[in-house]
Amino acid sequence: MRKPKVAFFDFSSCEGCQLQVANFGEALLDILGLIDVVMFREAISEKSDDYDVAIIEGSITTSHDIERIKQIRATAKVLIAYGACATIGGINGMKNNFDLEDIKKYVYKDDAKYFESIPTHPLHQVVKVDYFVHGCPVYQPEFVKVLKCALAGLLYTVPDYAVCTECRFNENVCMYDKGITCMGPVTRAGCNSWCVNNGNICYGCRGMLSNPAQEGQMDILKKHNIALDWVQNKMNMYNKPRELDTEPPANNGHIG
Amino acid sequence: MQRFVILSKKDLDAFISALAQSQKVVAPVARGHNNFSFAEVSSGKEITLKYIPTILPPKKYFLPTQEIITSYNKRENALNAILEYEKMVIFGVHTCDLAGIQCLNMVFADKPKDINYIIRKNKIAIIGLECNDYCDEYASCHVVGNHLPNGGYDLFFTDLGDVFIVHINTMLGDELVNKAAVFKSADAKMLKALESLRQMKHSIFKDEVNVKHQELKPLFDRSSNSKVWEDLNKRCVACGNCTNVCPTCYCFDIIDEPNLDLNTGVRYRRWDSCQNEPFAKVAGNENFRKERSQRQRHRYMRKFKYPVDKYSRYFCTGCGRCSRTCMAQIKLKETINDLAKETQ
Amino acid sequence: MKRIELKESEYIVAPAKILEARMMTAQEKYFKIALEGGTSLDHEPGQFVMVSLLGIGEAPISISSSPTKRSYFELVVRNVGKVTNALHKMEAGDSLGIRGPFGRGFPVQILEGNDLLFVAGGLGVVPLRSLINFVIDNRRDFGKVHILLGCKKPADLLFANEIKEWGKRLDVNFNCTVDKADPDWKGNIGLITSLIPGVNLNPKRTFAVVVGPPIMYKFVLIEILKKEIPQKQIYVSLERHMKCGVGKCGHCQIAQYYCCKDGPVFSYDQIKGNLEAL
Numbered sequence: 001m002r003k004p005k006v007a008f009f010d011f012s013s014c015e016g017c018q019l020q021v022a023n024f025g026e027a028l029l030d031i032l033g034l035i036d037v038v039m040f041r042e043a044i045s046e047k048s049d050d051y052d053v054a055i056i057e058g059s060i061t062t063s064h065d066i067e068r069i070k071q072i073r074a075t076a077k078v079l080i081a082y083g084a085c086a087t088i089g090g091i092n093g094m095k096n097n098f099d100l101e102d103i104k105k106y107v108y109k110d111d112a113k114y115f116e117s118i119p120t121h122p123l124h125q126v127v128k129v130d131y132f133v134h135g136c137p138v139y140q141p142e143f144v145k146v147l148k149c150a151l152a153g154l155l156y157t158v159p160d161y162a163v164c165t166e167c168r169f170n171e172n173v174c175m176y177d178k179g180i181t182c183m184g185p186v187t188r189a190g191c192n193s194w195c196v197n198n199g200n201i202c203y204g205c206r207g208m209l210s211n212p213a214q215e216g217q218m219d220i221l222k223k224h225n226i227a228l229d230w231v232q233n234k235m236n237m238y239n240k241p242r243e244l245d246t247e248p249p250a251n252n253g254h255i256g
Numbered sequence: 257m258q259r260f261v262i263l264s265k266k267d268l269d270a271f272i273s274a275l276a277q278s279q280k281v282v283a284p285v286a287r288g289h290n291n292f293s294f295a296e297v298s299s300g301k302e303i304t305l306k307y308i309p310t311i312l313p314p315k316k317y318f319l320p321t322q323e324i325i326t327s328y329n330k331r332e333n334a335l336n337a338i339l340e341y342e343k344m345v346i347f348g349v350h351t352c353d354l355a356g357i358q359c360l361n362m363v364f365a366d367k368p369k370d371i372n373y374i375i376r377k378n379k380i381a382i383i384g385l386e387c388n389d390y391c392d393e394y395a396s397c398h399v400v401g402n403h404l405p406n407g408g409y410d411l412f413f414t415d416l417g418d419v420f421i422v423h424i425n426t427m428l429g430d431e432l433v434n435k436a437a438v439f440k441s442a443d444a445k446m447l448k449a450l451e452s453l454r455q456m457k458h459s460i461f462k463d464e465v466n467v468k469h470q471e472l473k474p475l476f477d478r479s480s481n482s483k484v485w486e487d488l489n490k491r492c493v494a495c496g497n498c499t500n501v502c503p504t505c506y507c508f509d510i511i512d513e514p515n516l517d518l519n520t521g522v523r524y525r526r527w528d529s530c531q532n533e534p535f536a537k538v539a540g541n542e543n544f545r546k547e548r549s550q551r552q553r554h555r556y557m558r559k560f561k562y563p564v565d566k567y568s569r570y571f572c573t574g575c576g577r578c579s580r581t582c583m584a585q586i587k588l589k590e591t592i593n594d595l596a597k598e599t600q
Numbered sequence: 601m602k603r604i605e606l607k608e609s610e611y612i613v614a615p616a617k618i619l620e621a622r623m624m625t626a627q628e629k630y631f632k633i634a635l636e637g638g639t640s641l642d643h644e645p646g647q648f649v650m651v652s653l654l655g656i657g658e659a660p661i662s663i664s665s666s667p668t669k670r671s672y673f674e675l676v677v678r679n680v681g682k683v684t685n686a687l688h689k690m691e692a693g694d695s696l697g698i699r700g701p702f703g704r705g706f707p708v709q710i711l712e713g714n715d716l717l718f719v720a721g722g723l724g725v726v727p728l729r730s731l732i733n734f735v736i737d738n739r740r741d742f743g744k745v746h747i748l749l750g751c752k753k754p755a756d757l758l759f760a761n762e763i764k765e766w767g768k769r770l771d772v773n774f775n776c777t778v779d780k781a782d783p784d785w786k787g788n789i790g791l792i793t794s795l796i797p798g799v800n801l802n803p804k805r806t807f808a809v810v811v812g813p814p815i816m817y818k819f820v821l822i823e824i825l826k827k828e829i830p831q832k833q834i835y836v837s838l839e840r841h842m843k844c845g846v847g848k849c850g851h852c853q854i855a856q857y858y859c860c861k862d863g864p865v866f867s868y869d870q871i872k873g874n875l876e877a878l
Contacts, residue, residue, distance in 0.1 A: 030516040148514050153689075154656055155682040161532035164495035168581070169321040169527065171311045173291040174497075176583045185495040185583060211533055213493040213548060220493065220583045324603075325611045328654040333695045335654060337609030342601050368846045371609050480875055507850030510843050514655040521655050523611070530850060536876070538841045539680035542814045544854075544876045554853075557875065562856040 004151060007039035007051035008082075009072060011058030011065050012092045012120070017083030017137045018042045018057055024140060031144070034151060053078045053150060059085040059092045059241070060121040073127040078150050081123045082143075084136035088207040089241030091136070092120045096240045120241050131156050136205035136238065139191040159189040160210050163202050167193035175201050181226045183234060186212040205238045259430075260442035260450070263413070263420045267438040269300030272347065274436050280344040282317065284310055294346065303348060305415070308391040309575045313353050313503035314346050318360055318377055319527075325372060325510070326523040338522070341376045345432070348385040352397050352575035354408040356503025357382070361408075362567050363506055381428055384409035388453060389460055394576030396464035396589050399472070402574050403461040404454065414450055421450050464574070465592040472570065475595055476561040480553075484594045489549030491584040496529035498578035498586070499555060504563075504571040505529070530554050556591065610846045613652040613697030614639070619672055621691050625756050627678050628723070629688050634672045635698060641673045645731035646705030646837055646865045650845045651675070651687065652697030659683035660842040660860070662727035663701060666734040676726045676758060702845040703864050706731045706809060706835060714807050715743035717799060717829070719820055721750045721792050721812030725758050727837055727864075728811045732766070739771055744806075746799050749776045750792030754785045773799070792816065796823035803828040811837045817878045821868065834868035838877070 008018055022043055024031065038048040054076035060066055073079055084090035095103055096119050104112040123129050131146050149156040159165075163184040167174070170193055175182035183204035184196065195202055221231055263271060275281045276298045284307040285295045292307040294314055320340075328335040349357075364373035384405060387397075397403040405412050410429035413420045421442055424430050433439045467475055499505040509528040514521035528535060531551050536544040545551045559572035572588070579587040620632035635641060641649070643663050650658045659681065665674035679688045690696070708731070716735065720728040735742050747766055751757055757778075767774040775795050777788035788795065792812070808824050810817065817836060824834055840852035840859040847861035855874035857863060863871075871877045 027516075034516065034518070144516070145513075148516065148518060152514065152518055152655065155685055157682065160534050161529065162493070162495040164497050165500060165529065165532070168312065168497055168500040171287070171293045173287050173289050173311070174581065174583070177289045177291060185493045209533070215490050216493040216548070216584050219491050223585055325609070330654045333615055333654070335613050335652070335697060337606035337612050338603060339606050340601055340603045363848065366847065368610050370848060371606055506848070508844070508848070509851075510658060510849065512655050512657045518655070525849070528850070535851060536841070538839050539678065539684070540813070544814075544840070550876060553875070557855070565856040
């Protein structure tokens with residue numbers, strides 16, 4: 001059987017998620033036994049327009065991006081949104097907190113007039129996405145899981161329960177017990193509470209649950225004496241573009 | 257015949273070290289911020305004897321968070337049932353958690369029997385440890401009758417100051433004691449001391465809620481449409497912590513995980529929670545417990561009503577973990593009192 | 601950690617082969633399946649199996665055929681998730697695994713000798729067909745038989761040819777309705793509830809068996825109760841997402857019942873009043 005041709009593309013992003021692939025170590029060899037990487041800017045110089053699977057890092061932030069992603073979608077049989085920028089808009093989404101013209105001037109100063117910019121969109125707001133690999137950066141074991149599903153033609157459903165679940169499985173001391181607030185209770189699991197295992201809080205980089213308990217969360221903040229705007233900032237750090245969602249993206253935390 | 261022996265406290269280290277030479281020993285260890293967990297130890301020094309209920313109960317050894325149940329080979333269309341187990345001793349199990357294990361035993365021995373659970377359970381030796389006083393204000397062990405030992409252990413340790421008095425409950429327990437050779441026989445004075453400790457506990461441990469033991473089930477029978485659930489709806493964030501830390505919650509999901517060759521792989525089960533939104537969803541997205549209020553009610557009913565109908569036993573052990581872990585500070589004792597107040 | 605192979609386990613699957621597969625509607629695919637080695641599934645009408653696809657997972661599927669057909673069984677699968685999606689790509693000759701049959705089916709012995717009112721909405725005809733065909737295959741053992749079917753539109757009708765045959769039978773009172781007709785439809789238009797008042801039955805000796813989507817029960821049961829059929833003589837088959845099939849995993853729990861073990865068939869008398877049941 002012919003190995004599927006896989007191409008990596010990047011839009012607005014830091015390319016750190018692609019770096020995760022390069023950092024795979026030994027498992028990378030197993031993966032390369034299954035696929036034929038035809039385009040991967042971080043590791044190989046070849047370019048190709050002939051691919052089956054497109055793995056996209058980054059969010060859509062210009063109208064040129066829209067044309068380009070539509071082109072890729074038209075070519076690829078399978079499209080994988082890869083990393084927080086692609087799946088939820090991510091850090092780039094913070095731009096949506098501001099007036100577009102103001103923020104352009106702030107970034108580009110006098111040269112602002114040369115740059116075209118639109119509000120940040122995750123991929124699914126522009127094209128159909130077949131698989132979501134959340135995270136900033138992506139969690140490698142989950143990427144492998146998704147890749148296996150993509151190669152076998154199976155659905156992959158992102159967990160629609162809180163990071164807390166995995167965090168309890170790992171028996172981490174709860175951040176709230178330490179008097180620190182954490183986005184775990186409203187953030188989709190699937191990362192094996194990677195950050196908390198390593199002493200960090202959850203920043204919500206995997207996107208929010210499909211039905212987060214806003215009221216309950218506010219109640220918790222009140223009880224723990226945590227300022228609301230501080231949390232809202234934290235929440236919007238990765239999740240601002242969700243305001244532009246018209247409907248929940250398929251396979252992204254629904255029954256499977 | 258009841259048999260008791262004595263272990264001098266200074267010999268605990270020798271006992272645990274000797275045990276750990278021949279098999280895995282797990283016991284409560286401190287994790288900081290007044291959190292504890294059962295973890296592998298090689299000596300008594302690593303153990304925290306005075307601990308509040310661990311983050312996860314010992315159920316994690318009986319029903320692992322994730323457990324392979326079958327392995328497969330697609331090309332050969334073959335699927336084999338798998339059991340992974342480990343012989344071990346769990347030291348320092350409080351009476352609430354002993355009760356939790358008893359509840360799980362009932363569920364998994366219920367027909368059709370769960371072979372994986374049954375075999376694994378029989379590879380685990382259990383050493384209980386008595387609570388001479390309440391661990392904290394979250395516990396409600398008296399009202400569910402778990403502040404005193406009710407069996408379910410091989411050995412049971414009670415702290416009498418300089419020594420532990422140890423009840424030998426099974427032949428396996430007897431073997432552990434004989435092998436260690438650090439135990440002495442218990443004299444009448446020690447037995448008397450145990451008795452007076454238990455007497456004293458009667459004055460310390462009192463019903464923690466305004467409802468009597470036998471009134472808990474009727475309370476939940478009439479609380480189906482209580483406003484208390486609506487209140488929980490507003491507070492709960494459905495993180496699932498309460499069920500994951502519960503010693504008697506056993507729900508799981510079954511998931512296939514292919515290897516990278518896409519030919520072989522395993523099917524495993526993994527703890528799941530009725531608090532998670534998709535738990536009771538069916539094809540077509542109908543969700544039978546869509547509201548957090550329904551899911552919280554279901555959790556409570558699964559402790560105080562449904563298992564009583566089925567197994568004549570409360571599945572709340574009074575350990576207090578659900579209240580302790582809840583960020584929204586939904587407290588079991590408070591919920592029960594609120595229900596009682598409302599339906600008086 | 602020791603790893604051993606178990607000779608017995610509830611999770612072992614029986615190898616099976618697809619004998620026939622075809623799309624029945626735009627969303628539902630029909631499968632005729634036989635266990636390897638010529639073993640009969642030996643199920644009761646109303647039971648279900650776990651269909652197991654290696655590396656993909658398992659899904660609970662109602663058995664649609666009557667146990668009077670010994671050498672094979674039939675399933676009808678709607679494409680709604682990972683497993684059913686993969687199933688839809690499978691064809692005759694493909695292998696799969698079967699666990700079960702599971703659960704309590706329809707109480708055939710209790711129904712015998714009595715008049716029967718069958719009500720099925722949408723996919724509900726799939727499990728109910730196992731009982732209807734059992735009754736038809738043993739027609740003399742039962743009293744009057746009324747069959748009422750309903751679905752959204754004519755194109756959704758499952759087992760259309762077979763249903764046509766039911767309609768032609770002298771020993772069956774058959775009626776069918778669609779929510780929304782197309783130009784070729786000559787039958788009733790309207791909800792299934794509209795068919796019930798017109799059925800001429802003796803409530804004392806009639807047993808009603810109702811199977812349909814969750815939303816349907818509430819309204820159909822009101823109509824059936826109006827007919828004064830005693831609550832003990834009304835049976836429903838409830839849909840839940842069983843994962844283990846053996847009364848452990850908790851997904852299908854309705855109050856103290858596990859739908860996979862204590863159901864999926866319940867008498868109305870038994871299940872009414874239980875939280876989140878109907």
